[in-house]
Amino acid sequence: MKIINQERLVEHFISLVKIDSESGNEKAVAETLVEQLGQLGFEVTQLAVPGSISNGFNIYAKLQGELDGSIVFSSHMDTVTPGNGIEPIIEDGIIRSQGDTILGGDDKSGIAAVMEAVRSIQDSGEAHKTIEVAFTVYEERGMHGSKNFDISKIESKQAIVLDSGGPIGTIITTAPGQQSLKVTIKGKPAHAGLEPEAGINALTVAADAISNMQLSRIDDETTANIGVVRGGQATNIVMPELHIEAEARSLNDDKLAKQVTHMVSTFEAAAQKHGASIEIDSSRSYNAYHISDDDAHVVAIKAAFEAIGIEAVTKPTGGGSDANIFNEQGLKTVNLSTGMSKVHTTDEFIAVADMVAITNFVRAYLTR
Numbered sequence: 001m002k003i004i005n006q007e008r009l010v011e012h013f014i015s016l017v018k019i020d021s022e023s024g025n026e027k028a029v030a031e032t033l034v035e036q037l038g039q040l041g042f043e044v045t046q047l048a049v050p051g052s053i054s055n056g057f058n059i060y061a062k063l064q065g066e067l068d069g070s071i072v073f074s075s076h077m078d079t080v081t082p083g084n085g086i087e088p089i090i091e092d093g094i095i096r097s098q099g100d101t102i103l104g105g106d107d108k109s110g111i112a113a114v115m116e117a118v119r120s121i122q123d124s125g126e127a128h129k130t131i132e133v134a135f136t137v138y139e140e141r142g143m144h145g146s147k148n149f150d151i152s153k154i155e156s157k158q159a160i161v162l163d164s165g166g167p168i169g170t171i172i173t174t175a176p177g178q179q180s181l182k183v184t185i186k187g188k189p190a191h192a193g194l195e196p197e198a199g200i201n202a203l204t205v206a207a208d209a210i211s212n213m214q215l216s217r218i219d220d221e222t223t224a225n226i227g228v229v230r231g232g233q234a235t236n237i238v239m240p241e242l243h244i245e246a247e248a249r250s251l252n253d254d255k256l257a258k259q260v261t262h263m264v265s266t267f268e269a270a271a272q273k274h275g276a277s278i279e280i281d282s283s284r285s286y287n288a289y290h291i292s293d294d295d296a297h298v299v300a301i302k303a304a305f306e307a308i309g310i311e312a313v314t315k316p317t318g319g320g321s322d323a324n325i326f327n328e329q330g331l332k333t334v335n336l337s338t339g340m341s342k343v344h345t346t347d348e349f350i351a352v353a354d355m356v357a358i359t360n361f362v363r364a365y366l367t368r
Contacts, residue, residue, distance in 0.1 A: 004120040004359050010095070010352060013112035014088045017104035023078040026056030026137040030077055033111065033135060037061045040118055042133070049137055049148045054078075058145055059135040060153045063118065065366070070130035072159035072331065073362065074146075074322055075110030076139030080344050096349035105350040106343040110162030111135060113338060113355060117362035128366040132156055139163075139322055143286060146325035158297045159333040160365075161323040166315070168357040169305050170337035173298060174316035175324055176221075176249040177288035179260045182281040183267055187274070189240035199238030200276050202231055206242050209270035213263060222250035223318060224259055251288055251316055286320045289327035297332050304365040310357065336361075 021029040030046070037044045042061035049058055056077070080102060087098045097103045114133060121128050132154060136145030164172050185206055190199025206229070215224045224247065231242035248263060250256035264280055271278035291298060293314050305312040317335070326333040339354025 004116055004356060004363060005123070006352065006356050008119065009112060009116040009355060009359055010090070012116060013095070013108060013355065016108040016112060017086050017088055020084045021078055021104075022081050022083045023138050023141045024054050026054050026077045030056040030059060030135070030137070033059055033077070036115065037133070040115065040122065045153060047150050047153070049145060053144045053148070054137040056137050058137055058149050059133065060150070061133045062155075063131045065130040066127040067129045067367070070132060070156040071365065072132040072134050072154055072156045073110075073114045074134040074136065074159055074161045074326070074333070075107045075114065075163060076136045076145060076322060077107075077111070078138055078140050078145070079104045079106065079108075080140050082346070090352070093352045094349050095352060097346060099346055102344065102346060103348040103350065105338065105340040105348060107139070107163045109338040109340055109350055109355055109358070113162060113359040113362055116359045117366060120359075120363055121367060126367045130156075131366060134159070136322055143320065143322055143325050146322040149325075151326075151329045151331065154331060157332060159323075159326050159331050160301065161321055161326070161333055161335040162338050162358065163321050163323075164317065164335045164337045165340045165343060166337040167313075168337055168339055168354050168361070169310040169312040171298060171301055171312055171314045172317045172321075172323065172335035173291045173293065173314045174251055175289055175320060175335070176251050176318060177253060177256050177324075178247055178249045178285040178320055179256060180283050180285050181244075181246040181248075181260070181263060183244040183246065184279045185242045185244070185267075185271060186277045186279075187238065187240050187242075188276075190238045192236045192238050196238055199240070200274055202239045202242035202276060205270050205274045205276045205278075206244060208273065209267045212270070213266045214259070218250075218259060219255070221252050222248070222255045222259055224248040224263065247285075249318065249320075251290070253288060256288070286324040287328050289324055289333075291332065291334060295332075298334065301334065301336070301365065304368055305361055307364045307368065308357070308360045310361070
Protein backbone atom coordinates (compact mmCIF):
# COMPACT_ATOMS: atom_id res chain seq x y z
CA MET A 1 0.00 0.00 0.00
CA LYS A 2 1.36 3.41 -0.92
CA ILE A 3 1.84 5.43 2.23
CA ILE A 4 0.96 8.99 2.99
CA ASN A 5 3.56 11.63 3.81
CA GLN A 6 3.53 11.64 7.62
CA GLU A 7 5.86 14.63 7.94
CA ARG A 8 3.72 16.75 5.60
CA LEU A 9 0.54 15.66 7.43
CA VAL A 10 1.93 16.66 10.83
CA GLU A 11 3.37 19.94 9.51
CA HIS A 12 0.02 20.89 7.97
CA PHE A 13 -1.88 19.99 11.14
CA ILE A 14 0.49 22.06 13.29
CA SER A 15 0.24 25.04 10.94
CA LEU A 16 -3.58 24.88 11.19
CA VAL A 17 -3.77 24.68 15.00
CA LYS A 18 -1.45 27.69 15.25
CA ILE A 19 -4.12 29.81 13.51
CA ASP A 20 -6.44 31.24 16.19
CA SER A 21 -10.01 30.19 15.42
CA GLU A 22 -12.17 30.13 18.52
CA SER A 23 -15.87 29.96 17.58
CA GLY A 24 -16.85 33.13 15.73
CA ASN A 25 -13.29 33.98 14.70
CA GLU A 26 -12.77 31.55 11.80
CA LYS A 27 -11.90 34.04 9.07
CA ALA A 28 -8.11 33.50 9.09
CA VAL A 29 -8.27 29.71 9.02
CA ALA A 30 -11.04 29.73 6.40
CA GLU A 31 -9.02 32.00 4.09
CA THR A 32 -5.97 29.74 4.51
CA LEU A 33 -7.99 26.64 3.62
CA VAL A 34 -9.59 28.31 0.57
CA GLU A 35 -6.10 28.97 -0.77
CA GLN A 36 -4.82 25.46 0.00
CA LEU A 37 -7.87 23.73 -1.50
CA GLY A 38 -7.48 25.86 -4.62
CA GLN A 39 -3.84 24.74 -4.93
CA LEU A 40 -5.04 21.11 -4.83
CA GLY A 41 -7.36 21.76 -7.77
CA PHE A 42 -10.66 22.00 -5.91
CA GLU A 43 -13.37 24.33 -7.18
CA VAL A 44 -13.89 26.35 -4.01
CA THR A 45 -16.99 28.28 -2.95
CA GLN A 46 -17.10 30.57 0.08
CA LEU A 47 -20.55 30.31 1.65
CA ALA A 48 -21.65 33.33 3.67
CA VAL A 49 -23.05 32.88 7.19
CA PRO A 50 -24.78 35.47 9.39
CA GLY A 51 -22.24 37.95 10.77
CA SER A 52 -23.72 37.36 14.20
CA ILE A 53 -22.11 33.91 14.31
CA SER A 54 -18.77 34.40 12.56
CA ASN A 55 -16.37 36.81 10.90
CA GLY A 56 -15.59 33.92 8.54
CA PHE A 57 -17.58 31.69 6.21
CA ASN A 58 -18.40 28.06 5.47
CA ILE A 59 -16.40 26.37 2.73
CA TYR A 60 -17.77 24.12 0.00
CA ALA A 61 -15.24 22.62 -2.40
CA LYS A 62 -15.36 19.92 -5.06
CA LEU A 63 -12.69 17.86 -6.83
CA GLN A 64 -14.05 15.83 -9.72
CA GLY A 65 -12.94 12.20 -9.73
CA GLU A 66 -12.51 9.50 -12.36
CA LEU A 67 -14.07 6.69 -10.32
CA ASP A 68 -17.81 6.20 -9.82
CA GLY A 69 -19.31 7.59 -6.66
CA SER A 70 -18.83 10.70 -4.60
CA ILE A 71 -18.57 11.58 -0.92
CA VAL A 72 -18.63 14.66 1.29
CA PHE A 73 -15.96 14.94 3.96
CA SER A 74 -16.80 17.48 6.63
CA SER A 75 -14.92 19.00 9.57
CA HIS A 76 -15.40 22.17 11.56
CA MET A 77 -12.88 25.00 11.56
CA ASP A 78 -13.60 26.47 15.00
CA THR A 79 -12.21 25.46 18.37
CA VAL A 80 -13.39 25.87 21.95
CA THR A 81 -11.61 28.24 24.34
CA PRO A 82 -8.83 28.61 25.45
CA GLY A 83 -7.76 28.26 21.83
CA ASN A 84 -5.60 31.31 21.10
CA GLY A 85 -1.81 31.17 20.82
CA ILE A 86 -1.67 27.36 20.67
CA GLU A 87 1.92 26.03 20.79
CA PRO A 88 1.90 22.34 19.82
CA ILE A 89 4.55 20.01 21.25
CA ILE A 90 5.44 16.62 19.71
CA GLU A 91 6.88 14.04 22.09
CA ASP A 92 7.10 10.27 21.63
CA GLY A 93 4.64 10.32 18.75
CA ILE A 94 2.04 12.39 20.65
CA ILE A 95 1.01 15.93 19.73
CA ARG A 96 -0.29 18.07 22.57
CA SER A 97 -0.43 21.73 23.59
CA GLN A 98 1.93 23.41 26.05
CA GLY A 99 -0.80 22.94 28.66
CA ASP A 100 -2.29 26.41 28.87
CA THR A 101 -4.58 25.96 25.81
CA ILE A 102 -6.46 23.21 24.07
CA LEU A 103 -4.68 21.59 21.09
CA GLY A 104 -7.36 22.01 18.42
CA GLY A 105 -7.28 18.44 17.14
CA ASP A 106 -11.01 18.95 17.52
CA ASP A 107 -11.44 19.43 14.64
CA LYS A 108 -8.33 20.39 12.68
CA SER A 109 -7.17 16.76 12.72
CA GLY A 110 -10.11 16.01 10.40
CA ILE A 111 -9.21 18.82 8.01
CA ALA A 112 -5.56 17.78 7.90
CA ALA A 113 -6.44 14.12 7.25
CA VAL A 114 -8.66 14.91 4.27
CA MET A 115 -6.16 17.27 2.68
CA GLU A 116 -3.15 14.98 3.15
CA ALA A 117 -5.17 12.07 1.70
CA VAL A 118 -5.87 14.16 -1.42
CA ARG A 119 -2.22 15.28 -1.68
CA SER A 120 -0.97 11.69 -1.47
CA ILE A 121 -3.51 10.49 -4.05
CA GLN A 122 -2.33 13.25 -6.39
CA ASP A 123 1.34 12.37 -5.73
CA SER A 124 0.69 8.79 -6.80
CA GLY A 125 -1.61 9.67 -9.71
CA GLU A 126 -4.28 7.21 -8.55
CA ALA A 127 -7.86 7.47 -9.75
CA HIS A 128 -10.32 8.58 -7.06
CA LYS A 129 -14.00 9.18 -6.43
CA THR A 130 -15.39 12.70 -6.65
CA ILE A 131 -14.67 14.41 -3.35
CA GLU A 132 -16.66 17.25 -1.87
CA VAL A 133 -15.64 19.04 1.32
CA ALA A 134 -17.86 20.96 3.72
CA PHE A 135 -15.81 22.86 6.29
CA THR A 136 -18.01 24.65 8.82
CA VAL A 137 -17.75 27.53 11.27
CA TYR A 138 -19.18 27.71 14.78
CA GLU A 139 -19.79 24.01 15.41
CA GLU A 140 -18.73 24.11 19.03
CA ARG A 141 -21.46 26.45 20.22
CA GLY A 142 -24.57 24.94 18.68
CA MET A 143 -23.59 23.77 15.16
CA HIS A 144 -24.64 27.10 13.66
CA GLY A 145 -22.22 26.72 10.76
CA SER A 146 -23.86 23.53 9.52
CA LYS A 147 -27.33 24.91 10.30
CA ASN A 148 -26.48 27.78 7.90
CA PHE A 149 -24.69 25.62 5.29
CA ASP A 150 -26.13 25.90 1.77
CA ILE A 151 -26.89 22.19 1.38
CA SER A 152 -28.06 22.73 -2.22
CA LYS A 153 -24.37 22.93 -3.22
CA ILE A 154 -23.80 19.31 -2.21
CA GLU A 155 -24.23 16.67 -4.93
CA SER A 156 -23.31 13.53 -2.97
CA LYS A 157 -25.97 11.47 -1.22
CA GLN A 158 -23.78 10.68 1.79
CA ALA A 159 -21.20 12.34 4.00
CA ILE A 160 -18.50 11.53 6.53
CA VAL A 161 -17.86 13.92 9.39
CA LEU A 162 -14.40 13.50 10.94
CA ASP A 163 -15.08 14.82 14.42
CA SER A 164 -15.09 12.12 17.07
CA GLY A 165 -12.75 10.41 19.52
CA GLY A 166 -12.07 6.81 20.42
CA PRO A 167 -10.02 4.21 18.55
CA ILE A 168 -9.55 4.67 14.80
CA GLY A 169 -12.35 2.71 13.13
CA THR A 170 -15.05 4.08 15.45
CA ILE A 171 -18.15 4.92 13.38
CA ILE A 172 -20.81 6.96 15.18
CA THR A 173 -24.09 5.75 13.65
CA THR A 174 -26.38 6.94 16.44
CA ALA A 175 -26.42 10.33 18.15
CA PRO A 176 -28.92 12.04 20.44
CA GLY A 177 -31.33 14.89 19.94
CA GLN A 178 -31.03 17.82 22.34
CA GLN A 179 -33.61 20.21 23.77
CA SER A 180 -32.51 23.46 25.41
CA LEU A 181 -34.50 25.08 28.21
CA LYS A 182 -34.12 28.69 29.30
CA VAL A 183 -36.09 29.32 32.47
CA THR A 184 -36.78 32.65 34.17
CA ILE A 185 -38.39 32.49 37.61
CA LYS A 186 -39.84 35.77 38.88
CA GLY A 187 -40.49 35.97 42.60
CA LYS A 188 -40.97 39.12 44.63
CA PRO A 189 -38.31 41.26 46.33
CA ALA A 190 -38.54 42.21 50.00
CA HIS A 191 -36.12 43.28 52.71
CA ALA A 192 -34.60 40.06 53.97
CA GLY A 193 -34.21 41.38 57.49
CA LEU A 194 -37.32 43.51 57.99
CA GLU A 195 -40.04 41.52 56.20
CA PRO A 196 -38.78 38.41 54.41
CA GLU A 197 -42.28 36.90 54.51
CA ALA A 198 -43.48 39.67 52.15
CA GLY A 199 -41.17 38.37 49.43
CA ILE A 200 -41.08 35.31 47.18
CA ASN A 201 -37.55 33.92 46.80
CA ALA A 202 -36.91 32.78 43.23
CA LEU A 203 -34.13 30.48 44.44
CA THR A 204 -36.51 28.71 46.82
CA VAL A 205 -38.79 28.02 43.84
CA ALA A 206 -35.85 26.71 41.79
CA ALA A 207 -34.59 24.54 44.66
CA ASP A 208 -38.04 23.05 45.15
CA ALA A 209 -38.32 22.28 41.43
CA ILE A 210 -34.84 20.82 41.09
CA SER A 211 -35.22 18.61 44.18
CA ASN A 212 -38.24 17.03 42.48
CA MET A 213 -36.59 16.70 39.06
CA GLN A 214 -34.97 13.65 37.49
CA LEU A 215 -31.55 14.82 36.30
CA SER A 216 -28.15 13.50 35.20
CA ARG A 217 -28.33 9.94 33.77
CA ILE A 218 -32.00 9.09 33.23
CA ASP A 219 -31.41 5.80 31.39
CA ASP A 220 -28.92 4.36 28.90
CA GLU A 221 -30.28 6.63 26.16
CA THR A 222 -31.25 9.78 28.04
CA THR A 223 -29.51 12.51 30.09
CA ALA A 224 -30.52 15.87 31.57
CA ASN A 225 -28.54 18.68 33.14
CA ILE A 226 -28.90 22.11 34.69
CA GLY A 227 -25.78 23.97 33.64
CA VAL A 228 -26.29 27.72 34.27
CA VAL A 229 -27.88 29.52 37.21
CA ARG A 230 -27.82 33.31 37.52
CA GLY A 231 -29.61 35.53 40.02
CA GLY A 232 -29.56 37.64 43.13
CA GLN A 233 -28.58 41.21 43.98
CA ALA A 234 -27.63 41.35 47.64
CA THR A 235 -27.92 39.25 50.81
CA ASN A 236 -30.47 41.63 52.30
CA ILE A 237 -32.90 41.27 49.38
CA VAL A 238 -35.19 38.26 48.96
CA MET A 239 -34.07 37.03 45.52
CA PRO A 240 -36.62 38.43 43.03
CA GLU A 241 -35.50 36.72 39.82
CA LEU A 242 -33.47 33.72 38.72
CA HIS A 243 -32.33 32.57 35.28
CA ILE A 244 -31.61 28.88 34.63
CA GLU A 245 -30.29 27.15 31.50
CA ALA A 246 -30.80 23.42 31.20
CA GLU A 247 -30.78 20.68 28.58
CA ALA A 248 -32.06 17.19 27.93
CA ARG A 249 -30.70 14.67 25.41
CA SER A 250 -31.84 11.29 24.23
CA LEU A 251 -31.19 8.82 21.43
CA ASN A 252 -34.97 8.25 21.51
CA ASP A 253 -37.28 11.12 20.49
CA ASP A 254 -40.17 9.88 22.64
CA LYS A 255 -37.96 9.67 25.73
CA LEU A 256 -36.62 13.16 25.02
CA ALA A 257 -40.14 14.58 24.76
CA LYS A 258 -41.11 12.84 28.02
CA GLN A 259 -38.06 14.17 29.88
CA VAL A 260 -38.62 17.73 28.64
CA THR A 261 -42.30 17.59 29.65
CA HIS A 262 -41.24 16.36 33.11
CA MET A 263 -38.74 19.21 33.54
CA VAL A 264 -41.14 21.91 32.35
CA SER A 265 -44.07 20.70 34.45
CA THR A 266 -41.87 20.37 37.56
CA PHE A 267 -40.67 23.97 37.18
CA GLU A 268 -44.25 25.17 36.61
CA ALA A 269 -45.63 23.28 39.62
CA ALA A 270 -43.00 24.77 41.94
CA ALA A 271 -43.68 28.29 40.68
CA GLN A 272 -47.41 27.84 41.24
CA LYS A 273 -46.87 26.42 44.73
CA HIS A 274 -44.83 29.46 45.83
CA GLY A 275 -46.83 32.10 43.95
CA ALA A 276 -44.01 32.97 41.53
CA SER A 277 -44.34 33.57 37.81
CA ILE A 278 -42.25 31.58 35.35
CA GLU A 279 -41.21 31.81 31.70
CA ILE A 280 -39.79 28.77 29.93
CA ASP A 281 -38.27 28.94 26.46
CA SER A 282 -37.91 25.38 25.17
CA SER A 283 -36.19 24.89 21.83
CA ARG A 284 -34.78 21.97 19.85
CA SER A 285 -31.02 22.34 19.34
CA TYR A 286 -30.73 19.32 17.05
CA ASN A 287 -32.46 16.03 16.29
CA ALA A 288 -31.26 12.49 16.86
CA TYR A 289 -30.09 10.27 14.02
CA HIS A 290 -29.68 6.53 13.63
CA ILE A 291 -28.17 4.68 10.67
CA SER A 292 -28.29 0.87 10.66
CA ASP A 293 -25.15 -1.29 10.54
CA ASP A 294 -26.24 -2.86 7.25
CA ASP A 295 -26.75 0.49 5.51
CA ALA A 296 -24.68 0.65 2.29
CA HIS A 297 -22.89 3.79 3.49
CA VAL A 298 -21.75 2.08 6.70
CA VAL A 299 -20.80 -1.12 4.86
CA ALA A 300 -18.59 0.82 2.40
CA ILE A 301 -16.83 2.64 5.25
CA LYS A 302 -16.20 -0.64 7.09
CA ALA A 303 -14.75 -2.15 3.90
CA ALA A 304 -12.32 0.76 3.47
CA PHE A 305 -11.12 0.35 7.08
CA GLU A 306 -10.74 -3.39 6.52
CA ALA A 307 -8.63 -2.69 3.44
CA ILE A 308 -6.06 -0.92 5.65
CA GLY A 309 -6.19 -3.58 8.37
CA ILE A 310 -8.47 -1.81 10.84
CA GLU A 311 -11.59 -3.43 12.28
CA ALA A 312 -14.35 -0.82 12.32
CA VAL A 313 -16.94 -0.67 15.10
CA THR A 314 -20.28 1.16 15.05
CA LYS A 315 -21.23 2.98 18.24
CA PRO A 316 -23.75 5.45 19.67
CA THR A 317 -22.61 8.72 21.26
CA GLY A 318 -24.04 11.12 23.81
CA GLY A 319 -22.78 14.17 21.91
CA GLY A 320 -24.11 16.17 18.98
CA SER A 321 -22.11 17.19 15.91
CA ASP A 322 -22.54 18.56 12.40
CA ALA A 323 -23.58 14.99 11.48
CA ASN A 324 -26.89 15.56 13.33
CA ILE A 325 -27.60 18.65 11.24
CA PHE A 326 -26.62 17.11 7.89
CA ASN A 327 -28.78 14.03 8.56
CA GLU A 328 -31.71 16.28 9.40
CA GLN A 329 -31.18 18.04 6.05
CA GLY A 330 -31.38 14.73 4.17
CA LEU A 331 -27.66 14.03 3.75
CA LYS A 332 -26.86 10.58 5.18
CA THR A 333 -23.92 11.23 7.51
CA VAL A 334 -21.83 9.30 10.02
CA ASN A 335 -19.15 10.67 12.34
CA LEU A 336 -15.73 8.99 12.50
CA SER A 337 -12.97 9.15 15.09
CA THR A 338 -9.70 10.86 14.21
CA GLY A 339 -8.14 9.67 17.47
CA MET A 340 -8.58 13.04 19.21
CA SER A 341 -8.38 12.63 22.99
CA LYS A 342 -9.33 14.70 26.06
CA VAL A 343 -10.93 17.31 23.81
CA HIS A 344 -12.21 20.58 25.29
CA THR A 345 -9.45 20.43 27.95
CA THR A 346 -5.89 21.76 28.16
CA ASP A 347 -4.76 18.09 28.34
CA GLU A 348 -5.98 17.47 24.78
CA PHE A 349 -3.69 15.32 22.62
CA ILE A 350 -3.60 13.22 19.47
CA ALA A 351 -1.24 10.41 18.42
CA VAL A 352 0.59 10.84 15.13
CA ALA A 353 -0.10 7.15 14.38
CA ASP A 354 -3.85 7.76 14.68
CA MET A 355 -3.67 10.77 12.36
CA VAL A 356 -1.79 8.64 9.84
CA ALA A 357 -4.36 5.84 10.17
CA ILE A 358 -7.42 8.05 9.61
CA THR A 359 -5.66 9.71 6.65
CA ASN A 360 -4.99 6.26 5.21
CA PHE A 361 -8.68 5.49 5.63
CA VAL A 362 -9.72 8.62 3.69
CA ARG A 363 -7.27 7.69 0.95
CA ALA A 364 -8.47 4.07 0.82
CA TYR A 365 -12.13 5.15 0.73
CA LEU A 366 -11.50 7.57 -2.13
CA THR A 367 -9.45 5.19 -4.27
CA ARG A 368 -11.47 1.97 -3.86
